[in-house]
Amino acid sequence: MIKWINTYKNRITALSGILIALGFTLGTLGYATAADYSLILATLIAVVPIAHKAYLALRMKAFSIELLVTIAVVGALFIHEYTESSVVTFLFLFGDFLEARTLEKTRSSLRSLVDMAPQEATILREDVQTVVPVEEVAVGDRLVIKPGGKIPVDGTIVKGQAAINEAAVTGEAIPANKSLDDKVFSGTLVDEGYIEMIAEKVGDDTTFAKIIELVEEAQESKSKAERFLDAFANYYTPAIVALSIIVYVLTRNLHLAITFLVIACPGALVIGAPVSNVAGIGNGAKHGVLVKGGEVMDRFSKVDTIVFDKTGTLTKGKPEVTDIQIVNDAVSRNELLRLTAAAERISEHHLGQTIVKYAHHHGLETAESPTDTEIIKGHGLKATVAGSRLVAGNRKLMAQAGIPISGSAESYAVAREKTGNTVVFVAIDGTLAGLFSIADQIREDAPQALAEMRKNGIKQIIMLTGDNRHTAQAVAEQLGLDAFHAELLPEDKVRFVKQLQADGAVVAMAGDGINDAPAIATADIGLAMGEGGTDISMETADVVLMADKLLQFSHAYSLSKATMRNMKQNITIAVAVVVILLAGVLMGSVHLASGMFIHEASILAVILNAMRLIGFKRKKVFSPS
Template structure:
């Protein structure tokens, strides 16, 4: 029965409309006796799906709008108002039809994402190429992607190079050049060139699949306003029934009471908030911003304080070794090889930078033994029988390694030019210093300026890096405050203090060593190209393109979404009050009132649809001609 009604609901609506037109035509032609039959039949046909939904809601102990309409239609039939009963049921179903069609457009961003999902893959079997459904790809398979082809799973390039359009994942339309050892993601498109890749994540584990899952979950989640309106509707509907009874008892006018019942339906009020939520989240997905639900959007719009990690957030997170300063009898290549071997166990940006640099110099790294990572400071390991300690000043002090005056002076001089210095000691003696530099993101000044204009009161940087490098970043970006040489737990403490002082805090980090602070903040925001697993799980907002301008867009979008939601609530409440006043004054009748009621539902949906095309106001290109090199050790 349910499937039948849902399947033929549009046909029922159309048949009801045709019967109403026939009824009016018969009246014009003078066949008065047949008019009532046509209108009664139109009412009875159209009321079936309405009664069915009302019954299902009552079984769930909910008082729905359909229940009010059902009661009103029964009353209208009782007092022989067949024109109004037929017009009300038809308008209600027709409104449902338009509402469903329009709501589909608010989910267009998600639907376009789903349409981008790859369906096939080319697997390499020696020199043979076999086309298989994407579901059959397994981890470790070698895949070939030709020009114009979609990358079917996440993996790493082992042959070839290509310009890859990653808009499906990052929201960025400009193709990224990818070659040997670069990561590629499911759903992205090879614009030029070809690649062979090894599958690392398949099925529901791919980044693209997780994006779709997160957006679907977010669009189904509810904000505080939505939950309040749902609860309000459960009380409002029976209250309107009671008020209608009072109106009838007071006026003895059944027609007026029935009209009051229908006109007071809170349709636009109930749908106004969720449709704004769905459209806003869909817009975010379109621009590579994953906002995890209506409540996150609500909280984000109230943020007045931004807290940033440095490496990989305010800076590009792609540091390079700029200098190796030798202090003891060891030569440069030996120091680099030993340090890189020890850093193989490190997940930190700077440790991996040293490993990468050693490989670029043609050096082989050995497997470290007795390795120990000291969180926020560095690491210790034994390499080729020699004990190596690499990290910051605090680790040297904890390990009893002396930093002489000359080494300290050299380190400070490097830090003041924007480098991070990694101290390396061999067998208890300081052997050398690695200078590593990062660069501030080109879009950082423009993004931070936009967010200040949109209501951010203070911007603070919390970093594990040394104070000289932190000061250089803070001064260049005009930050309100910075705190350096912090451990992850120190960052958590600072965030909690800001919250205790009344600030609504958004914390942005790389989603790995900043996960505790991200989880503590009112809004946790992760930046990480391709969306690492931990960033997607920990953060409330994920920026897929790893760009601060996406942060600015997300913040502007949250404010626009909440404004839109408030506008919809105002439209709905205003229309209800207008109609009820008109009913009580006798100027609004059942059919005309129902028409205005349905129009108000469409008005709030169309208003919400404006969010689909929302884009923050462009305030310039954000040129950034004087980049400074800036690095970090324990960010």
């Protein structure tokens, strides 16, 4: 029955409209009885899907809008108001049809994402290319992607280079140049070039699949306003039935009571909040911003303080070794680099991996596997390589290990730090051997993004970093931050976030989603940055930026405010229309059919208002610098 009604609902609506037009025509020609039969038939046909939905709601112990309309239509038939009974049912179904069509447009971003999902892959086995469904690709398969082809799974390039359009993942339309050892993501498109890749994540584990899943979940989740309106509707609907009975008892006017019943339907009120939520989240997905639901959007709009990690957030996260200073003649520069790179292979920290890449780039063999390894979180590591005991990290680690730092080495380190470098101290067998200077560049879009966020209501911008004080100060001064705190451990960042919250701030924490996961989870809004998005960032953060762009952060913040503003506009429109209509009913100036028309128009008004969010773009504000 349900399937039949859903299949033929649009045809039922069209047939009802035709019968109403026929009834009006027959009435005009003087065939009153035939006209009544036509209108009655139109009512009975159109009321079936409405009454069926009301019945299903009653079985779930819910009082729906369809129940109000069904009661009103039965009453109208009882008092022989065939014109109004037919017009009300037709308008309700036609309004439902228009709602479905316009709501589908609000979900266009998600639908376009799903349409981008790759269907086939070309696997290379023993120099033979075989096209298979993407579901058959396994981890470790070698894949070929030619110009114009979609990358079917996540993986690493092992041959070739290409300009890849990553808009489906990052929201960025400008192609990114990718070559050997670069990561590529499912759903992205090879504009130019040829690559071979090794599959690392397949099926539901790919970044693209997780994006679709997160957007689907987010669009189904509800804000506080939506949950309140749902609860309100459960009480409001039976209350309207009771009030219509009171109206009839007081006036003995069944027509007035029925009109009151229909006009008071809270349709626009119920749909106004969720449609704004869906449209806002869809806009975010289109621009590479994943907002995990209506409640997150609500909280995000109230943020007044933003806390940033430094590396990979305010900076590009692509540090480079700028200098290696030898302080102990017992070891050469190349030997120091080789041993340090071998030890740092066990580290997940960006500075350690920078040293490993630098050694690899210079052709230094790092085949030795370190032993007796110890990661000291927030400070560095200890390891034995080729019989030598290495300690690599910051000053605090050197102090803990009892390794003295000479005055000249300290002066060199401070001078490098004041120019924006991070210094890694390396000791071999208890003696300081050398210092690695590593620099990271501030993101080009950082000044503009921070200026836009201040313009939109952010009162404080603070940086918390594990880096040294001199480097942190250089970044903070360049970006005009309100405050910075350096040489922090992950637990220190959590403590700072909690203190800000205790002082009354609504805090958003932006980090890389790995080292900053505890602080991200503690903040009112946790935001993770990173091209492609790491697994932990998607799980921990409330908002995920799929590209390394701070301007996406600015867009997300502006979008949250626009979405909540739009939601409040819709609620205001809905309440105002109901109040005006009810006043018109009680004064006798609004009738059943005209009231139903205005009621349906109000539903379309809130949907069309919400659809403006699909094309929302942040207002650009350029920083003075």
